[in-house]
Amino acid sequence: MGYHADVIIIGGGIIGNSTAYYLAQKGCSVIVLEKSDDIGNGGSSRNGGGVRQSGRDKRELPLAMYGVKHLWPTLSEELGMDVEYYQQGNLRLGKTEAHIKTLAGLTERAVSLGLDVKMIDQAEAKAINPYLSAEVLAASWCPTDGHANPMLATLAYYRKARELGVRFITGEEVAEIKKIKGKARQVVTTEDVYEGDTIILAAGYDSRDIAATVGIDVPMTGALLEVLVTEAQPPMFYQMLGTAAADFYGHQSSHGSFVFGGTSGLEAVNKDNGTPVTNSITASCICRGIMNYFPCLGEAKIVRTWAGWIDVCVDHVPVISPIEEVPGLILACAFSGHGFGIAPTVGTLLAQMAVGEAPVLDVSDFRYDRFKAKL
């Protein structure tokens, strides 16, 4: 049994899995270490599935646009299973003048960055989605946005990478990264020691403690989000939905069920005992949010709710960066809840960085040492 590979990836989420797949395609040997017993057990399979370009920070937008243009449309075919990607647009809904102002501001910024997004009025929104309540006054509309199934996309990358010989080890908790002769080389887990020429750390919020073992820190915090799912409904619409007020977000899946995410606003102070548990008040709050925009969904039954942590960076943009002080280590974390939609792009970039190719997009905005004090 080999404990050495060209690349050791810490974290079996969609970032780690997609990177493993693109590396395996390049002929690298790869070992992926996952702390949980399940592949993709963090935000990767708990998120709302958005494959959005609209509403992104300008630094992140090129990553999203690259994925939507070059990777998502052919991903199901490439990975040999349906990841339920729909490119039927994103509606961001507004109910008040203040909402419309927010949406117009977002739209203006996105247009200036070259994204095809525009403001539409009530009638136009209704034409796109006839199920909207009369309370919706306007929306921003990005026709090239969409959504996919996060659980399937995460496991599709895993399945294909495994087929290509990538070695995934679950239940393997990383304790530290060790330098040998000044270079990151060993990954020490609670049970074993692995060695790689390159180490990629993509373990969500847990990346912080692991990076600390080589003296590196990223200013991020964990935040809890909740998602709920309805029983299957007849096919209604396949746009991705969001709101200016951030009451909820979500979409209808291939299965027919609606997947909606949201918050109660009390997440930062809720008691969680260290595990991502749902709170009794949140699903109710999300339901009220949804019914304000889609009263017709009131009779739909909620069958399941769950929660997940996101790793929120202080500037809400991820860190995707080689670490200068620790040659051989590449950090990919703090995705701030935006990681799923850009995962295929990020996997592509990380694979290129790991083998010493120039990344297809500029990653200098995602450096680990960009954080400065306010004065």
Add this chain to the structure above:
Amino acid sequence: MGKIKDRLTSMGEFVPQPDDDMIICRCEEISKGEIRQAIHDGMFTLTEIRRFLRAGMGLCQGQTCTRLVKGMIARELGISPLEVESTAARAPMRPIKMIVLGNEGKES
């Protein structure tokens, strides 16, 4: 044999069985063959099978099929069913209409 951590652990060729088209998850209509194939595709835990196939994610939330799927994972991997972790139970206990759930804490 204990819990399997290495996902390249071999379980031999996938051999079709005569009852592979038997429905195991009645809510989502997932067959035995689909579940066995998923295990051979690397889905070694109940949670992964759920997320991959939706078995156990329907209206009954796996109350019927969980034990059956557990047994199938154990058989394919050659481990004891006791080594196969259960999935997390998710609220609500019974499917509940949005209009009812959304009414929490308020007089109707």
